[in-house]
Amino acid sequence: MTTELHKAYQPKDIESGIYAKWERSGFFNPDKMPSPRKKSFTISMPPPNVTGELHLGHATGLTIQDIMTRYHRMKGDRTLCLPGTDHAGISTQVMVERLIASEGVNRDSLGRAEFLKRVWQWKKKYGSRITTQVRQLGISCDWSREHFTMDPALTAAVHKAFITLFNEGLIYRGSRIVNWCPRCATALSDLEVKHVETSGKLWFIRYPLSGSTKYIVVATTRPETMLGDTAVAVNPKDKRYAQYVGKKIILPIVNREIPIVADARVDMEFGTGAVKVTPAHDAADYAIGLDHRLPAINIIGQDNTMTKEAGEYYGKSVQDARHDIFIRLEDEELVEKTVDYIHQQARCDRCSTPIEPLISKQWFLKIAPLAKPAISAVKSGKINIIPKRFEKVYFHWMNNIHDWCISRQLWWGHQIPVWYCQKCQEPAASSDKPKACKKCRGKQFKQEEDTLDTWFSSGLWTFSTLGWPKKTKDLKLFHPTSVMETGWDLLFFWVARMVMLSLHFTHKVPFKTIYLHGMVLDKHGKKMSKSKGTGIDPILMTEKYGTDAIRLSLVLGTAPGLDYRLYEEKIAGYRNFINKLWNVARFTLSQPAPKTKKLEAKTLADTWIMGRLNQLVADVTKNIDNFKFSEAGTALYDFLWHDFADWYLEIAKHEKNYGVLRSVLTTWLKLAHPFIPFVTEEIWSRLAHTGKNNMLIVQAWPHPDKKTSNNTAKKEFAMLQEFVTAARNIRTQKKEPASDTITAHIQGKGEKLILKNKKIISQLAKIDVTTKNGSQMTHFHAAGVNCWLELSRGSAVDLERQTRDISSYIQRLEEKLSNKNFTERAPKDVVDRERQKLAEAQEKLKKLL
RNA sequence: GGGCGAGUAGCUCAGUUGGUUAGAGCGUACGAUUCACAUUCGUAAGGUCAUAGGUUCGACUCCUAUCUCGCCCACCA
Numbered sequence: 001m002t003t004e005l006h007k008a009y010q011p012k013d014i015e016s017g018i019y020a021k022w023e024r025s026g027f028f029n030p031d032k033m034p035s036p037r038k039k040s041f042t043i044s045m046p047p048p049n050v051t052g053e054l055h056l057g058h059a060t061g062l063t064i065q066d067i068m069t070r071y072h073r074m075k076g077d078r079t080l081c082l083p084g085t086d087h088a089g090i091s092t093q094v095m096v097e098r099l100i101a102s103e104g105v106n107r108d109s110l111g112r113a114e115f116l117k118r119v120w121q122w123k124k125k126y127g128s129r130i131t132t133q134v135r136q137l138g139i140s141c142d143w144s145r146e147h148f149t150m151d152p153a154l155t156a157a158v159h160k161a162f163i164t165l166f167n168e169g170l171i172y173r174g175s176r177i178v179n180w181c182p183r184c185a186t187a188l189s190d191l192e193v194k195h196v197e198t199s200g201k202l203w204f205i206r207y208p209l210s211g212s213t214k215y216i217v218v219a220t221t222r223p224e225t226m227l228g229d230t231a232v233a234v235n236p237k238d239k240r241y242a243q244y245v246g247k248k249i250i251l252p253i254v255n256r257e258i259p260i261v262a263d264a265r266v267d268m269e270f271g272t273g274a275v276k277v278t279p280a281h282d283a284a285d286y287a288i289g290l291d292h293r294l295p296a297i298n299i300i301g302q303d304n305t306m307t308k309e310a311g312e313y314y315g316k317s318v319q320d321a322r323h324d325i326f327i328r329l330e331d332e333e334l335v336e337k338t339v340d341y342i343h344q345q346a347r348c349d350r351c352s353t354p355i356e357p358l359i360s361k362q363w364f365l366k367i368a369p370l371a372k373p374a375i376s377a378v379k380s381g382k383i384n385i386i387p388k389r390f391e392k393v394y395f396h397w398m399n400n401i402h403d404w405c406i407s408r409q410l411w412w413g414h415q416i417p418v419w420y421c422q423k424c425q426e427p428a429a430s431s432d433k434p435k436a437c438k439k440c441r442g443k444q445f446k447q448e449e450d451t452l453d454t455w456f457s458s459g460l461w462t463f464s465t466l467g468w469p470k471k472t473k474d475l476k477l478f479h480p481t482s483v484m485e486t487g488w489d490l491l492f493f494w495v496a497r498m499v500m501l502s503l504h505f506t507h508k509v510p511f512k513t514i515y516l517h518g519m520v521l522d523k524h525g526k527k528m529s530k531s532k533g534t535g536i537d538p539i540l541m542t543e544k545y546g547t548d549a550i551r552l553s554l555v556l557g558t559a560p561g562l563d564y565r566l567y568e569e570k571i572a573g574y575r576n577f578i579n580k581l582w583n584v585a586r587f588t589l590s591q592p593a594p595k596t597k598k599l600e601a602k603t604l605a606d607t608w609i610m611g612r613l614n615q616l617v618a619d620v621t622k623n624i625d626n627f628k629f630s631e632a633g634t635a636l637y638d639f640l641w642h643d644f645a646d647w648y649l650e651i652a653k654h655e656k657n658y659g660v661l662r663s664v665l666t667t668w669l670k671l672a673h674p675f676i677p678f679v680t681e682e683i684w685s686r687l688a689h690t691g692k693n694n695m696l697i698v699q700a701w702p703h704p705d706k707k708t709s710n711n712t713a714k715k716e717f718a719m720l721q722e723f724v725t726a727a728r729n730i731r732t733q734k735k736e737p738a739s740d741t742i743t744a745h746i747q748g749k750g751e752k753l754i755l756k757n758k759k760i761i762s763q764l765a766k767i768d769v770t771t772k773n774g775s776q777m778t779h780f781h782a783a784g785v786n787c788w789l790e791l792s793r794g795s796a797v798d799l800e801r802q803t804r805d806i807s808s809y810i811q812r813l814e815e816k817l818s819n820k821n822f823t824e825r826a827p828k829d830v831v832d833r834e835r836q837k838l839a840e841a842q843e844k845l846k847k848l849l
Numbered sequence: 850g851g852g853c854g855a856g857u858a859g860c861u862c863a864g865u866u867g868g869u870u871a872g873a874g875c876g877u878a879c880g881a882u883u884c885a886c887a888u889u890c891g892u893a894a895g896g897u898c899a900u901a902g903g904u905u906c907g908a909c910u911c912c913u914a915u916c917u918c919g920c921c922c923a924c925c926a
Contacts, residue, residue: 008888275926278926392851393853393921525918637873725892730892
């Protein structure tokens with residue numbers, strides 16, 4: 001049992017063993033907890049992409065989730081953290097496409113079935129890697145309830161959800177303008193499009209008026225789309241163009257006659273105030289087109305080349321067509337001017353390819369009816385968002401929400417459970433192939449080829465993983481979940497959708513609290529990027545510095561919703577802290593264990609540290625309850641290093657009341673366990689705790705003990721610290737050799753206390769205190785006593801500075817107190833406190849002079 | 850265009866509901882070290898709390914404006 005402990009903590013040697021021990025214990029599973037309370041605590045882990053690597057964002061979230069999970073488990077709540085992975089439609093498919101490309105094949109040449117086989121192989125190979133990494137971070141989630149978004153059970157839930165929405169008329173199919181990524185070859189939702197500032201050109205093109213020599217100049221960033229123009233729009237208030245509204249334009253090159261329409265959406269200030277309208281390839285134009293019943297002509301295809309509608313440009317790439325059309329227009333003297341122009345270009349969120357808006361047949365979810373209850377759930381306080389300011393962001397998005405395009409032209413994902421009758425084309429929503437068409441009794445069916453947006457299945461995550469649509473025990477026990485912990489970047493993508501879908505299907509909120517963490521930035525405040533090499537691999541860091549150190553560095557010094565910087569020095573700092581803890585434990589273990597369990601505060605230091613510990617219990621508990629993990633962790637850090645190790649332990653070496661030493665450490669380990677589970681569990685086991693049910697992970701969370709708070713001890717110990725620090729200061733200033741003990745003579749009100757703790761002072765400051773009056777002029781004032789030191793070098797202590805500081809302090813206080821407004825209007829206790837301060841300062845000054 | 854966040858020591862950040870002589874870690878300087886720990890210990894230097902107004906007896910904290918940086922949303926082609 002008492003094997004020799006290594007001088008420096010070696011996390012690598014013990015972490016995997018401890019994790020295995022936890023897993024074997026079964027305590028991650030709420031059904032196997034020793035004696036859970038009725039109250040449940042549930043966290044649904046945001047499922048990482050199955051083929052991905054864990055990055056620092058995951059690590060941060062997982063750590064915070066685990067802190068809450070372990071805390072609630074120790075409190076005795078029936079605690080469940082449910083893990084899983086996401087199939088991540090596009091990203092996974094892209095990876096496998098890249099892989100097979102290296103073999104010289106593509107997905108079309110393989111065919112759907114064969115391609116999917118390859119993706120599953122890939123998933124099998126890499127899927128377990130992410131769960132290994134989650135284990136490496138020490139996450140205490142219930143692996144027996146692990147799920148994957150494409151598990152049969154979850155697929156059934158997806159089908160159920162889709163079919164229900166379809167039958168309710170909330171899901172519909174339609175030809176509408178969508179964001180098309182030519183590289184991914186699929187439609188995307190608005191959220192999967194990002195806007196990137198791009199420098200380009202703004203071309204001013206002359207559109208001749210029909211039956212006239214005049215022309216109207218339009219400004220565009222995309223001249224090639226003119227082939228699909230079906231109108232020119234101007235603002236109805238624009239006097240410059242009022243006379244032309246209703247007249248016709250002869251569209252250059254194609255020679256099509258198109259109308260000039262008036263539409264309030266046109267900005268008179270921009271360009272020439274006249275806009276070419278291309279309903280098939282611009283979302284804004286599409287809206288104008290609808291209102292004015294303009295035709296939409298598809299001139300660009302899904303493969304980013306020009307369609308047959310583009311006439312002579314058929315087959316050309318968009319880029320080539322643009323070039324050719326520009327040359328042609330220039331030849332015809334239709335280009336008025338070209339100016340440099342910086343605009344926000346829509347790009348694919350995943351691959352940065354410019355988005356091509358085009359009209360295509362897609363499946364949409366009517367979102368407004370779902371958004372309404374989702375808004376009131378937050379408004380009414382059924383759901384709390386931390387930090388609160390994100391509520392505003394949430395409302396803004398929810399109030400301006402558009403129908404959600406849920407179909408993707410991908411193979412990897414949930415194939416949409418819709419079957420088309422081959423006879424009449426009537427669609428029917430069903431998991432399995434229908435027996436007969438309801439409309440025409442036809443018997444031949446073909447399933448919809450498109451798959452669902454990944455976020456559709458993730459939107460069901462909190463309840464599909466608990467068994468829905470079946471009425472399971474788990475669903476009853478653990479849903480709604482307690483906290484949704486995730487990055488703020490997923491608020492719309494995922495969190496909002498879970499709220500809507502959960503309310504719709506379970507009539508319950510999916511979670512009561514949304515805790516949003518910030519993004520991890522590098523040392524210079526930039527987003528970490530693999531390609532730039534500024535990223536830090538959390539797994540490499542756990543191997544180098546230990547998981548506990550990583551966990552601290554991800555949580556301490558951060559605030560919810562705020563991005564924060566991480567760099568290796570910070571991690572190293574927390575590694576040092578863990579090592580400090582290790583050595584505190586080593587020292588404690590090296591001392592004989594107390595014979596009795598009864599704890600007795602025998603000395604001032606005992607009473608003080610027990611009071612401090614009591615305060616710590618209260619602070620840590622309160623801060624975790626209030627989601628202030630950084631503050632809780634910082635309090636633990638400061639207590640262990642600066643109160644316990646720097647002061648108490650040093651004193652304990654002389655007072656030898658090791659029962660208190662051991663007991664304080666024991667309680668501290670419990671408090672710190674949610675933050676740094678590995679090292680605390682390891683030390684715990686060395687403190688002669690054996691047997692499964694004695695593991696730290698299931699120890700009861702400490703309660704503050706009101707009896708132990710002792711204000712006198714707090715004050716007296718503070719005075720002692722003040723005296724010791726002041727004495728050390730003088731010693732250092734006077735370059736007194738550290739090993740020599742020097743004699744000091746004290747006099748004053750605090751004399752009794754100082755003398756009583758003579759031994760401690762001698763040990764901590766190497767000063768031998770007496771009450772005899774000394775002759776040396778070297779003195780200082782601290783803790784209510786004047787102290788003369790017999791320095792070997794005998795020179796006077798520089799009192800000028802001490803005097804100066806205190807004098808200006810007194811002056812400030814006097815001014816404050818002579819101000820009648822203050823003494824009359826401020827609360828009495830505040831005024832009294834200031835008077836007290838003044839009296840103390842004046843006394844101090846008197847002693848110095 | 851709308852919205853949000855940040856600006857406190859050389860660097861990274863704390864600072865609860867207004868009352869502290871404004872704190873920590875890293876870094877720096879000086880010193881120590883058989884006795885748990887050099888991944889250590891001690892001491893110190895270093896701040897007009899972005900700027901300008903206002904509210905208040907009292908502002909790092911509340912209000913207004915401005916500046917700098919970062920981010921989100923948005924159909925100015």
